[in-house]
Amino acid sequence: MRNGNLTANPWLRVIAFFTAILFGLGASAAELAQQSSQAGGVTVRVKPADVSGKAATWSFQVVLDTHSGDLSDDLAAAAVIVDAGGKKYSAVGWEGDAPGGHHRKGVLRFKAPSPRPHSIELRIQRPGEAAPRAFRWQLK
DSSP states (O other): OOTTOGGGOHHHHHHHHHHHHHHHHHHHHHHTOOEEEEETTEEEEEEEEEOOTTOSEEEEEEEEEESSSOOOOOHHHHEEEEETTOOEEEEEEEEEOOSOSSEEEEEEEEEOOSSOOSEEEEEEOOTTOSSOEEEEEEOO
């Protein structure tokens, strides 16, 4: 290799090409990374599990933790997805821990928006909190 020139070695061009692809995929995965919100002694963590264009139902892994109080939220009733145009989609179900206790985890499910939006915001309105917890991701 002369002076670090990629044209001197075709394998370096191939490696550079695949490295660029991997970094591009990494950025996409980072956009859909777990997010968390802490307020009022309660931490809420959310990670999209399946928001693909092929999925009929979108799912989000949700974890709630507190050291005091009771996590009696009706998560299916408290959660909505909002697309970039402001259209809201209500949750169709919660599969996970029952209300109560200091730790809950499970999966929130929504009917997949069609067409698939460029971005989404998952909002969870907790009892007694003035504003919903908001988690945003870019999808495209």
